[in-house]
Amino acid sequence: xxxxxxxxxxxxxxxxxxxxxxxxxxxxxxxxxxxxxxxxxxxxxxxxxxxxxxxxxxxxxxxxxxxxxxxxxxxxxxxxxxxxxxxxxxxxxxxxxxxxxxxxxxxxxxxxxxxxxxxxxxxxxxxxxxxxxxxxxxxxxxxxxxxxxxxxxxxxxxxxxxxxxxxxxxxxxxxxxxxxxxxxxxxxxxxxxxxxxxxxxxxxxxxxxxxxxxxxxxxxxxxxxxxxxxxxxxxxxxxxxxxxxxxxxxxxxxxxxxxxxxxxxxxxxxxxxxxxxxxxxxxxxxxxxxxxxxxxxxxxxxxxxxxxxxxxxxxxxxxxxxxxxxxxxxxxxxxxxxxxxxxxxxxxxxxxxxxxxxxxxxxxxxxxxxxxxxxxxxxxxxxxxxxxxxxxxxxxxxxxxxxxxxxxxxxxxxxxxxxxxxxxxxxxxxxxxxxxxxxxxxxxxxxxxxxxxxxxxxxxxxxxxxxxxxxxxxxxxxxxxxxxxxxxxxxxxxxxxxxxxxxxxxxxxxxxxxxxxxxxxxxxxxxxxxxxxxxxxxxxxxxxxxxx
Amino acid sequence: xxxxxxxxxxxxxxxxxxxxxxxxxxxxxxxxxxxxxxxxxxxxxxxxxxxxxxxxxxxxxxxxxxxxxxxxxxxxxxxxxxxxxxxxxxxxxxxxxxxxxxxxxxxxxxxxxxxxxxxxxxxxxxxxxxxxxxxxxxxxxxxxxxxxxxxxxxxxxxxxxxxxxxxxxxxxxxxxxxxxxxxxxxxxxxxxxxxxxxxxxxxxxxxxxxxxxxxxxxxxxxxxxxxxxxxxxxxxxxxxxxxxxxxxxxxxxxxxxxxxxxxxxxxxxxxxxxxxxxxxxxxxxxxxxxxxxxxxxxxxxxxxxxxxxxxxxxxxxxxxxxxxxxxxxxxxxxxxxxxxxxxxxxxxxxxxxxxxxxxxxxxxxxxxxxx
Ligand SMILES: Nc1ncnc2c1ncn2[C@@H]1O[C@H](COP(=O)(O)OP(=O)(O)OP(=O)(O)O)[C@@H](O)[C@H]1O
Ligand SMILES: [Mg+2]
Numbered sequence: 001x002x003x004x005x006x007x008x009x010x011x012x013x014x015x016x017x018x019x020x021x022x023x024x025x026x027x028x029x030x031x032x033x034x035x036x037x038x039x040x041x042x043x044x045x046x047x048x049x050x051x052x053x054x055x056x057x058x059x060x061x062x063x064x065x066x067x068x069x070x071x072x073x074x075x076x077x078x079x080x081x082x083x084x085x086x087x088x089x090x091x092x093x094x095x096x097x098x099x100x101x102x103x104x105x106x107x108x109x110x111x112x113x114x115x116x117x118x119x120x121x122x123x124x125x126x127x128x129x130x131x132x133x134x135x136x137x138x139x140x141x142x143x144x145x146x147x148x149x150x151x152x153x154x155x156x157x158x159x160x161x162x163x164x165x166x167x168x169x170x171x172x173x174x175x176x177x178x179x180x181x182x183x184x185x186x187x188x189x190x191x192x193x194x195x196x197x198x199x200x201x202x203x204x205x206x207x208x209x210x211x212x213x214x215x216x217x218x219x220x221x222x223x224x225x226x227x228x229x230x231x232x233x234x235x236x237x238x239x240x241x242x243x244x245x246x247x248x249x250x251x252x253x254x255x256x257x258x259x260x261x262x263x264x265x266x267x268x269x270x271x272x273x274x275x276x277x278x279x280x281x282x283x284x285x286x287x288x289x290x291x292x293x294x295x296x297x298x299x300x301x302x303x304x305x306x307x308x309x310x311x312x313x314x315x316x317x318x319x320x321x322x323x324x325x326x327x328x329x330x331x332x333x334x335x336x337x338x339x340x341x342x343x344x345x346x347x348x349x350x351x352x353x354x355x356x357x358x359x360x361x362x363x364x365x366x367x368x369x370x371x372x373x374x375x376x377x378x379x380x381x382x383x384x385x386x387x388x389x390x391x392x393x394x395x396x397x398x399x400x401x402x403x404x405x406x407x408x409x410x411x412x413x414x415x416x417x418x419x420x421x422x423x424x425x426x427x428x429x430x431x432x433x434x435x436x437x438x439x440x441x442x443x444x445x446x447x448x449x450x451x452x453x454x455x456x457x458x459x460x461x462x463x464x465x466x467x468x469x470x471x472x473x474x475x476x477x478x479x480x481x482x483x484x485x486x487x488x489x490x491x492x493x494x495x496x497x498x499x500x501x502x503x504x505x506x507x508x509x510x511x512x513x514x515x516x517x518x519x520x521x522x523x524x525x526x527x528x529x530x531x532x533x534x535x536x537x538x539x540x541x542x543x544x545x546x547x548x
Numbered sequence: 549x550x551x552x553x554x555x556x557x558x559x560x561x562x563x564x565x566x567x568x569x570x571x572x573x574x575x576x577x578x579x580x581x582x583x584x585x586x587x588x589x590x591x592x593x594x595x596x597x598x599x600x601x602x603x604x605x606x607x608x609x610x611x612x613x614x615x616x617x618x619x620x621x622x623x624x625x626x627x628x629x630x631x632x633x634x635x636x637x638x639x640x641x642x643x644x645x646x647x648x649x650x651x652x653x654x655x656x657x658x659x660x661x662x663x664x665x666x667x668x669x670x671x672x673x674x675x676x677x678x679x680x681x682x683x684x685x686x687x688x689x690x691x692x693x694x695x696x697x698x699x700x701x702x703x704x705x706x707x708x709x710x711x712x713x714x715x716x717x718x719x720x721x722x723x724x725x726x727x728x729x730x731x732x733x734x735x736x737x738x739x740x741x742x743x744x745x746x747x748x749x750x751x752x753x754x755x756x757x758x759x760x761x762x763x764x765x766x767x768x769x770x771x772x773x774x775x776x777x778x779x780x781x782x783x784x785x786x787x788x789x790x791x792x793x794x795x796x797x798x799x800x801x802x803x804x805x806x807x808x809x810x811x812x813x814x815x816x817x818x819x820x821x822x823x824x825x826x827x828x829x830x831x832x833x834x835x836x837x838x839x840x841x842x843x844x845x846x847x848x849x850x851x852x853x854x855x856x857x858x859x860x861x862x863x864x865x866x867x868x869x870x871x872x873x874x875x876x877x878x879x880x881x882x883x884x885x886x887x888x889x890x891x892x893x894x895x896x897x898x899x900x901x902x903x904x905x906x907x908x909x910x911x912x913x914x915x916x917x918x919x
Binding site: 444446447449450451452453454455456457458460465468469 | 599601620621622623624625626627628630631632634635636637638647648651652692695696699705
């Protein structure tokens with residue numbers, strides 16, 4: 001009989017389970033416990049009762065849900081046509097469109113909100129200019145503002161997903177449909193959208209999760225429209241005293257909501273199980289005539305409008321500014337002031353955090369992918385399932401969980417940069433694990449066996465054969481993780497301190513203190529940083545493909 | 549150093565499905581051994597058990613006297629050519645071929661020389677610096693071959709290594725494989741679907757059905773004296789008819805149909821008794837008779853002139869359709885509907901006892917170890 005040989009992978013399994021237990025299960029459990037145990041140490045559902053008995057609190061979840069659904073629908077409506085035009089027609093400057101919209105999706109969570117307030121807010125430049133000629137635009141605060149800002153920030157996710165899906169549509173399918181008299185709009189819905197429905201749903205889910213958990217936008221532009229990530233934060237360190245238990249209860253409720261949406265999406269996706277594989281990719285048509293002109297107008301209009309906030313921020317960063325009032329004339333004053341406000345430290349922290357976190361994520365993802373695909377057993381499937389948990393956990397919830405778990409003995413990590421790394425690893429891990437697993441599934445095991453048969457040890461085979469074959473799949477996902485890490489706000493705001501402050505946090509702190517010029521300087525540095533990362537990535541990978 | 553492979557009572561299950569129930573086999577030192585069998589019978593599975601990639605649910609595997617059940621594949625000193633090539637996509641052809649050598653302590657000059665030699669032998673030296681992703685199936689297959697051969701392993705395991713080559717290249721490559729194998733004396737287990745290839749290349753052939761070895765023997769005796777009906781029909785073509793053996797005063801006769809009978813002198817002594825048999829006759833072992841002198845009558849249903857031979861399909865009086873091959877004659881070929889009379893080449897045909905299905909003729913050779 002073959003004995004189950006003890007091999008190095010067994011130890012990897014044990015090690016990962018151990019880490020997951022400490023940094024994922026234990027904090028989650030902590031949140032759950034905190035939400036149902038009173039200060040006296042008794043079991044109580046008081047916090048939940050408090051939440052559900054007050055429409056003030058239930059309203060936050062309902063508000064979040066409403067605005068998030070609206071955002072999801074609008075991003076799909078914005079993103080799908082753009083992806084369609086991009087994939088089915090020759091548009092001049094297509095690469096520019098692609099890169100710019102990716103950049104929109106990569107900007108820091110609050111830059112959009114902040115910048116649009118500067119333009120369209122109560123004392124915004126455009127608002128004032130229009131008021132001077134007698135035009136009044138409505139308020140951009142509240143529901144409409146959140147929807148507007150998030151939709152412009154998140155539609156690129158839909159765009160990237162859909163471009164990938166459209167690539168897999170076989171031209172002959174379209175021709176077959178056309179030969180049967182199905183064309184134009186009808187063909188778009190019956191064939192193109194039906195075929196890519198799984199991707200539409202996947203993109204929808206991703207947008208939902210991002211928008212639901214977004215903290216920066218509603219905080220800045222939401223005003224009276226209260227959403228739950230803000231509420232958690234307020235409860236956690238609000239003016240009227242901190243209440244961890246109540247924050248924990250809201251967190252539990254939020255996780256339940258996202259879990260329901262997650263499983264509903266899974267169910268919906270099951271109805272569309274088929275695989276596409278294009279032997280003959282779609283041939284792009286010329287965009288001509290009025291139709292072509294409208295396509296150009298739409299594509300460039302959308303992308304430029306969405307990117308405008310980033311440009312405007314960079315512009316503002318060079319304007320003279322005194323606290324919250326921008327003055328005429330340009331200078332580097334904002335940057336000088338930012339230097340005094342930890343610009344260097346923030347940048348260093350941001351880079352260190354980004355590089356280190358990404359390295360850990362990639363290492364863990366590769367290991368987990370290998371265990372799940374090549375050493376499929378109960379323990380490894382458990383690891384896989386656990387690793388997906390953070391997908392449904394909003395950033396602020398993870399932040400709270402970390403505080404609850406690691407601010408007391410035996411393991412005090414709060415206040416160190418490690419806790420920020422851990423929470424970021426947890427947050428971004430599910431995405432990279434998915435892409436690593438998908439990549440490895442497509443690699444035949446016999447390639448590794450060939451290496452073994454040629455006398456290469458297991459370890460050597462893993463590093464010389466398996467890992468290099470996986471890199472393509474991982475790197476394409478890593479760039480998005482990188483940017484998300486660098487621009488992280490919702491968990492960082494709970495975990496940061498003066499020593500571990502990042503660029504995003506510095507910008508946020510400056511905004512909240514009314515130092516608008518300094519905020520613009522920080523944001524500009526951040527924007528340039530993300531832009532450079534993307535350009536370097538495109539340079540290295542020599543392709544314009546970005547997978548999520 | 550080459551090794552003999554001994555397999556005792558191997559058992560292979562995937563979950564609860566028994567794929568190989570109880571297989572024993574000895575592959576001799578330096579031998580070229582071929583596994584033949586229908587798709588799904590377990591050839592790849594057995595090969596992978598020898599290589600150490602499949603778990604073994606029962607039995608023992610030995611390389612010489614060393615039990616290898618628990619030895620890592622990397623330490624078995626094998627070369628393996630996979631059914632799906634398994635080329636490293638991120639390495640050039642040269643690096644693929646060098647890979648095994650680099651895992652051994654060999655100096656770089658020697659690595660280069662050996663690699664060059666095998667790249668040439670496999671006619672892929674022009675491709676040396678290309679990545680494999682845009683290479684044809686046949687080219688990839690030759691890279692896989694070179695990679696397995698270059699390390700001059702103790703045991704070479706090949707899973708349909710020539711399946712993707714054109715006919716000419718296939719014949720060329722098989723003689724290359726054969727000569728390298730002989731030169732170095734590598735014990736080789738080879739899997740193929742191509743019977744002609746198996747005949748041409750093998751020292752011995754093992755025919756497998758549903759995880760059970762039916763017969764192990766040299767190509768000639770497998771073809772001429774198949775152990776049972778399965779082997780007879782799987783290797784080459786055979787017509788199967790019902791018949792009867794009658795023994796009269798020490799002389800055996802074969803009766804087919806209800807008219808004539810022919811004397812048979814090649815029945816194994818211990819099987820000399822009256823019995824029902826299955827007659828297995830290859831197309832060239834059924835003969836056309838002039839006039840009415842054959843033991844069976846029939847009507848020509850189809851005839852195809854193939855140059856050297858002419859191929860007929862004849863419906864016999866027993867109702868069976870048989871295929872026969874005759875050397876082409878200068879006279880007109882028989883047209884459809886012609887009445888003919890046929891007999892058998894008594895020396896060459898095979899008879900299987902109806903009871904156990906085993907060949908009752910002399911000269912049947914089967915090396916299966918009964919254990
Ligand atoms: N990993 C596996 N899990 C379950 N069943 C398997 C596995 N590998 C092979 N089998 C089954 O074992 C049987 C033998 O498969 P095997 O690949 O050895 O056939 P083969 O003789 O090599 O066929 P072919 O000539 O088509 O390559 C098949 O029924 C196959 O479905
Ligand atoms: Mg096979």
